[in-house]
Amino acid sequence: MITIIYRLIVALVIGLVGWNLFTEEKLTNQLNCAMVLIPLILRLLMIK
């Protein structure tokens, strides 16, 4: 159960970061978003 809750939270954060990625106009901030997404995606898929 705790894993499901955790993954839902991770999915929510991925959605918010992804939203920022597409609304952000500065390239450096977009790059930050892209880097933050990597560990979150791997955690959501329970790979790492």
Add this chain to the structure above:
Amino acid sequence: MKEKKHLLTACLCLAASIAVCCITGANFLKARELPMPQNGPGVTEVKMLSDWFSGLKGTHADTPVYVLRGAEPGGTMLILGGTHGNEPSGYMSAFTFIENAVVDKGTVYVIPYTNRSGMTHNDPGEGNMQYFTLQTQSGPRTFRFGSRATNPIDQWPDPDVYVHYPSGQKLSGSETRNINRAYPGRPDGNLTEKAAYGVAELIRTENIGLTFDLHEASPEYPVINATVAHQDAMPIASEGCISLLLNGIEMSLEQSPTNFHGLTHRELGDYTDTMAILMETANASQGRLRGATSQRQVMGGQDKCYELSERLGMLYVPWTVNGILGHPIEERCGRHLQGIKEYSTAYSNANPDKPIVYRGVPGYAELFLNADPTYLGGSILGSYLK
């Protein structure tokens, strides 16, 4: 125009993220496919730990158990390698035993990856490598370098404080994924406790008389080049230790402390009828004083920082053994395999109705003392692997 530009860069950034996820994800998933020992001439059966405790079936803690049954009946012995995945001489000794031993009397069980889940990841924060390669009889062969603890993908979250079952002893939260703090385990516990319970069930079901747990530790750790034995195993451990000393192997012997719980040498002795023995060798790649982690350090056992540390009197083991600098993998595996040989001989002497007799396994002399020093650091060990 400006909006189109930032949408385009967002798409490029997202594509780059997904590409990195794919590459690293494939790498992490591949780490779950572990290199296994080749069946040697003495292997009669390969089972899974879940054959003794079904609660492990389908989990990453279920691990192969190699059975080497002798032509004549005798005693039973269990060798635990890979309790800690960042201590390669433990599982490499198990590999060497499986691929070379021929058992004449009794039965030997060998688990190369006792904490199989711990082998499926590593500790990048420690600068640890994922793999190392040895030149073997069949050519280059790649082996995993794992972690001390169960993969957090398989068991999480860690509690703030780990309370050992059944003693109630409190330890750091991260120790909840350390199988050598989980014995005797429990069938309804966390994954690490279940794996420990599986090992204890194997020992109880097969009436294992003698159990070895093979470890390594940093050269600045006091319990090193050492054997720790449960009080029931002290008579045979004493005899075996004297034989090792007569063979020129420095080995100290300690009795398992009664108030330090969860370890093989304490709990397997208390909760089963086996004689539990743990051995430690010196692994430079585990120490706090080391330099950059590399294959030369892990396999060759050499490190300039430790050379300096010895001169400063900070180590518990000599840094030059038999004229060889450092502690190459052959010296570490040789200690383990010679230790198994001497302690099992002492066991057979004490139990003439349950002898354990085997041959074909290289010892300290073959792997280290009589070896060409220029080939130490993996090549000599590799020559005994298929």
